[in-house]
Amino acid sequence: MFQDIEFANPQFFWLLLLLPVALAWYLFKRKQETASLKISSTQGFLTNQWLPKLKPVLFAMRILALASIILAMARPQTEDISTRTKTTKGIDIVMAIDVSSSMLARDLKPNRLSALKEVAADFIRKRPNDRIGLVVYAGESYTKTPITSDKSIVLSALREITYGQLNDGTAIGMGLATSVNRLKESKAISKVxxxxxxxxxNSGFIEPQTAADLAVEFDIKTYTIGLGTNGNALSPIAYNADGSFRYGMRQVEIDEKLLEDIAEVTGGKYFRATDNEKLEAIYDEINKLEKTEIEEFKYYKYEEKFRPWVLLAGALLLLEWVFRNTVFRSFV
Structure with a gap:
């Protein structure tokens, strides 16, 4: 009966303690309320033997009416809560991804590019309130996806990224400059x-330092990630006769000083990922560093349930008055 019911004024339930007091008083005074007559026999009287025994029903009806009134005073009600969220601080993010041949190295499983795509996809799914775009670069760069709030488009584009779409090489400056170009007109409070x-x-016509200065000018923070194990890695070194890659051990060379400088000058941070677990941990940390502020509004709708109890109390009191003045009139 009271499932999902809350009471706006539960303090009125203390009044229920008066009901046992009223019951005790009634039992104490009951004998004094009814006159007694001693006779030797009732054979000469035509009396209704069971009706006087029902007289306590009147008191019970009054007690139940009082309990109903107290319950109504406590204001039973149901509560319907609806919520609406508002993004108060949106973040625009561009992910610049190296797709050079070295990204096919197998020091991460199954290779660097595949491992990155898996981790990046998880990162995108965790940013439902932000706009995200993709830039790919090798010997040159281009925008794979402009910044958009449609995560299905971004995830689909991420899956399509493969080696061979661009001339080989590593144009870090071009990749960064293209990313800045995608964000420079953004009205978001935070751009990353x-x-x-x-x-x-080793490629491109824009120096990384120049691209970093552009990021600073447009207030764009840059997080840089150096990917690959320290030392040698199993990497493509030549082509087989059928066009597939021939793998061999090759020295891993990452310009960590450059990546540190870019991150420092733009207010970001540099990370080094040497395996799948560290790469995943890096994206998790960036996800925590760049939080979108969400404001939640709650709307409460109350439906009052006290009216049936008031009507029940009124009905009980009315019945008690009718019975007292009709059926039980001779005994009251």
Whole structure:
């Protein structure tokens, strides 16, 4: 009966303590309320033997009416809560991804590019309130997806990224500059680039330092990630006759000083990922560092349930008055 019911004024339930007092008083005074007559026999009287025994029903009806009134005073009600969220601080993010041949190295499983795509997809799913875009670069760069709030488009584009779409090389400056170009007109309060590479800048016509200065000018924070194990890694070194890659051990070379400088000058942070677990941990940390503020509004709708109890109390009191003045009139 009281499932999902709350009471606005539960303090009125203390009045229920008066009901046992009233019951005790009634039992104490009951004998004094009824006159007694001693006779030797009732054979000459035509009396209704069971009706006087029902007289306590009147008191019970009055007690139940009082209990109903107290329950109504406590204001039973149901509560319907609806929520609406408002993003008070949106973040625009561009993920700049190196797709050079070295990203096929197998020091991460199954290779660096595949491992990155898996971790990046999880990162995108955790940012439902932000706009995200993709930039890919190798010997040159281009925008794979402009910043958008449609995560299905971004995830689909991420899955399509493969090696061979661009000339080989590592144009870090070009990748960063293209990312800045995607964010420079953004009206978001916070603008972020996540730039990942596994090599050194050896291509392109824009120097990384120049691209970093552009990021500073447009107030764009850049997180940089150096990907690859320390030392040698199993990497593509030549082509087989059928066009597939021939793998061999190759020295891993990452310009960590450059990546540190880019992150420092733009207010970001540099990370080094040497395996799948560290790469995942890096994106988790960036996710925590760049939090979107969400304001939640709650709307409460109350439906009062005291009216049936008031009507029940009125009905009980009315019945008690009718019975007292009709059926039980001779005994009251």
């Amino acid at each position: 680039i996540i730039l990942l590479t596994d090599g050194v800048n």
